[in-house]
Amino acid sequence: MKRTGLYLICFLLLLAGCKNGNEQKEEESVFAEQEQTVAEVDxxxxxxxxFQKQLLCNGRLVAIRxxxxxxxxxxxxxxxxxxxxxQRVSQGALLxxxxxxxxxxxxEKTQHDLERAKV
Incomplete structure (x- = not known):
């Protein structure tokens, strides 16, 4: 009985020690990843x-004039x-x-017919 209790206590201490180390390592690795990621921006x-490019989009336009x-x-x-x-144009411009x-x-045909009608 004494041996079983002793083994149980040792096992629980070992288990508790392993658990704390993993959590700490996970936290450290998360912070290390966050520190390493740097966003580069042009x-x-x-x-x-x-604006020289053509823009294609769907929608509905309403003319002001x-x-x-x-x-x-x-x-x-x-x-x-x-x-x-x-292109912008002014009023009366030839398009x-x-x-x-x-x-x-x-x-020409109508003028020719008119000439023939006069004779």
Whole structure:
């Protein structure tokens, strides 16, 4: 009985000693990891400038002011576009030139018909 009690006391002391060491080591390792992690950040000086990149996003826009544009009839082709996407324009500025070959041919035919009607 004395031997069993002695073994039990030794075992409990050994167990208690091992437990405290593990907790202390775990705490030390956690603090060591926290001290070693350093966040590196890249910085740069910013300047006011034009934003050159295209930004694609979903959403809904509402115009503050609206402009009436007279576009060519359906099927007509634009000969040249004089402005770029996003460019600011003033009121009355020419934005595009339509292909006038069909209209010129129609005008000549009408003038020819008028000449024939006068004779």
């Amino acid at each position: 910085t740069m000086v910013i300047h006011r400038q034009t 609206k402009a009436d544009l007279q576009c060519p009839k359906q099927g007509e082709v634009l000969q040249r576009v004089l402005v770029q996407n996003g 595009a030139v339509s292909d006038t070959r069909d209209r010129t041919a129609e005008l």
